[in-house]
Amino acid sequence: MDEPRWLDEQEDRAWRGYRRMRRLLDLELARELMQDAGLSEPDYDVLSDLSETPEQRLRLSELADRMLWSRSRLSHHISRMQQRGLVTREECATDGRGSVVTLTPAGRQAVEAAAPGHVAAVRRHLIDLLTPAELAALGTLSHRVVDHLTGRPTGRPEAKD
Amino acid sequence: MDEPRWLDEQEDRAWRGYRRMRRLLDLELARELMQDAGLSEPDYDVLSDLSETPEQRLRLSELADRMLWSRSRLSHHISRMQQRGLVTREECATDGRGSVVTLTPAGRQAVEAAAPGHVAAVRRHLIDLLTPAELAALGTLSHRVVDHLTGRPTGRPEAKD
DNA sequence: TCTAGCTTGATGACATGTCAACCAAACTGC
DNA sequence: GCAGTTTGGTTGACATGTCATCAAGCTAGA
Numbered sequence: 001m002d003e004p005r006w007l008d009e010q011e012d013r014a015w016r017g018y019r020r021m022r023r024l025l026d027l028e029l030a031r032e033l034m035q036d037a038g039l040s041e042p043d044y045d046v047l048s049d050l051s052e053t054p055e056q057r058l059r060l061s062e063l064a065d066r067m068l069w070s071r072s073r074l075s076h077h078i079s080r081m082q083q084r085g086l087v088t089r090e091e092c093a094t095d096g097r098g099s100v101v102t103l104t105p106a107g108r109q110a111v112e113a114a115a116p117g118h119v120a121a122v123r124r125h126l127i128d129l130l131t132p133a134e135l136a137a138l139g140t141l142s143h144r145v146v147d148h149l150t151g152r153p154t155g156r157p158e159a160k161d
Numbered sequence: 162m163d164e165p166r167w168l169d170e171q172e173d174r175a176w177r178g179y180r181r182m183r184r185l186l187d188l189e190l191a192r193e194l195m196q197d198a199g200l201s202e203p204d205y206d207v208l209s210d211l212s213e214t215p216e217q218r219l220r221l222s223e224l225a226d227r228m229l230w231s232r233s234r235l236s237h238h239i240s241r242m243q244q245r246g247l248v249t250r251e252e253c254a255t256d257g258r259g260s261v262v263t264l265t266p267a268g269r270q271a272v273e274a275a276a277p278g279h280v281a282a283v284r285r286h287l288i289d290l291l292t293p294a295e296l297a298a299l300g301t302l303s304h305r306v307v308d309h310l311t312g313r314p315t316g317r318p319e320a321k322d
Numbered sequence: 323t324c325t326a327g328c329t330t331g332a333t334g335a336c337a338t339g340t341c342a343a344c345c346a347a348a349c350t351g352c
Numbered sequence: 353g354c355a356g357t358t359t360g361g362t363t364g365a366c367a368t369g370t371c372a373t374c375a376a377g378c379t380a381g382a
Contacts, residue, residue, distance in 0.1 A: 004277035011288050014296050017303030018287075022183060023229050024310040042368085061330065068184045073369055075332060080368090097330040097377045116165035126179075127172050129305055135175050137298040141291055142178030148290055149185040203338085222360060234339060236362060241338090258347045258360045 025125055032121045037114035042077060044118060047086065047103065047111040056103040059092060063101055086110060186286055193282045198275035203238060205279060208247065208264065208272040217264040220253060224262055247271060 007015060030041050039047070049066055050056055058066075064074040078101055081087045086107035092098030103111075130138065168176060191202050200208070210227055211217055219227075225235040239262055242248045247268035253259030264272075291299065 004280055005284065006280060007283070007288065010296060010300065014291075014300035014303065015283060015288065017300050017307060020229070021303040021306045021310075024307055027229075028310055040368095059330090068181070068188075070370070071331060072333085072371075076369075079332090092330095095330080095378075097375095099331065119165055119167060122168070122176060123166065125310060126306055127168065127176065129309055130175075130302055134298050134302045135171060137295050138302065139171065139175035139178050141295045141299065142175065142182040144290055145182045145287055146178060146185055149182075149189055149286060201338090220360090231340075232361060233341075233363085237339075240362090253360095256348080256360080258345095260361065 028125055029118070029121055033114065033118055036117045037110065039110060039114055043081060043086070044111070044114060046074075046077065046081060046101075047107055048115070050087065050101065050103045051108060051111050056108065057090075057100050060089075060099050060101055081107075189286055190279070190282055194275065194279055197278045198271065200271060200275055204242060204247070205272070205275060207235075207238065207242065207262075208268055209276070211248065211262065211264045212269060212272050217269065218251075218261050221250075221260050221262055242268075 026041070033039055033041060033044055037044075045067060046063070049063060050058060060074060060078065061071060064071045067074070069077075078087060078089060082089055085104055088102045088104055090100045090102060092100050127135070187202070194200055194202060194205055198205075206228060207224070210224060211219060221235060221239070222232060224230075225232045228235070230238075239248060239250060243250055246265055249263050249265055251261045251263060253261050288296070
């Protein structure tokens with residue numbers, strides 16, 4: 001590592017652009033979501049993931065895994081959402097330790113109310129700005145990066161590919 | 162907005178992929194950076210931005226703008242970094258209200274020590290996984306999105322383009 | 323069956339980020 | 353000069369996320 005390979009101009013442009021986009025897109029989407037629907041992005045993600053399941057309910061750990069959140073974070077967050085009446089926490093029938101998070105009618109209503117506007121915002125600020133080729137590239141590249149990051153359990157084994 | 166245009170399969174794939182990549186990449190880069198250099202990503206970004214200036218010093222507001230941070234956030238963060246001896250806060254000579262953030266020798270040393278490993282991680286987990294075409298697409302697309310988001314001062318005027 | 327060890331989830335202490343209130347310096351126009 | 357406003361930055365209260373720890377419940381091997 002004596003002679004690090006710094007990023008060339010093209011690479012630097014992509015990396016900086018990515019980070020800036022990341023930040024700005026996040027701010028704007030969060031802002032609009034809060035303003036229009038009174039939900040934070042984490043709220044929306046929880047509700048959205050729950051509403052995509054057939055029973056509108058998931059084990060806490062299952063939900064945490066899908067969202068790539070720690071259990072602790074989800075537990076805290078569910079407590080807050082529970083207080084607002086968006087979800088409920090129930091005991092799991094098959095595992096005495098477990099708890100099951102369920103969408104309440106109010107929760108379901110909240111996502112359904114929020115979704116059209118949120119999707120429109122995602123389109124307006126990202127999707128509809130891309131050419132078909134860019135859209136395809138983004139899909140392909142992001143999945144490759146995800147696979148790479150999830151493929152190696154943990155740590156940084158010397159790349160052997 | 163009665164009939165929202167949901168994302169089609171291609172779009173959904175890109176959007177989900179993007180978010181998943183975003184999250185995983187962030188976690189991994191932050192993890193490595195902390196482990197290898199004892200810095201959080203925000204720490205690194207502050208130090209990195211400062212070290213890119215000729216004088217290793219910036220007005221607080223200037224730095225905040227570059228980083229897309231609120232002044233309040235930066236002020237808090239600088240206080241913490243100051244305590245750790247990475248930066249100092251000085252009064253601005255030309256504007257009695259202002260403060261200037263300066264990299265300390267320890268701060269400079271910290272970035273320089275961290276940079277090679279961090280760049281290597283960015284390569285390993287992102288840049289080097291992309292084809293030249295994908296790299297170019299990412300650069301182009303992200304800058305377009307950034308321009309779009311910064312072009313409109315605030316709010317959501319009906320798109321007129 | 324008993325038990326050691328793992329898993330699940332909750333919790334409290336702490337780090338970090340946000341928001342609004344505030345202060346002081348610096349413009350602005352009279 | 354100097355009221356009124358704007359700007360730059362700080363601060364404290366609060367929201368959120370992380371980490372370590374704990375209790376309870378599973379699971380598997382002796």
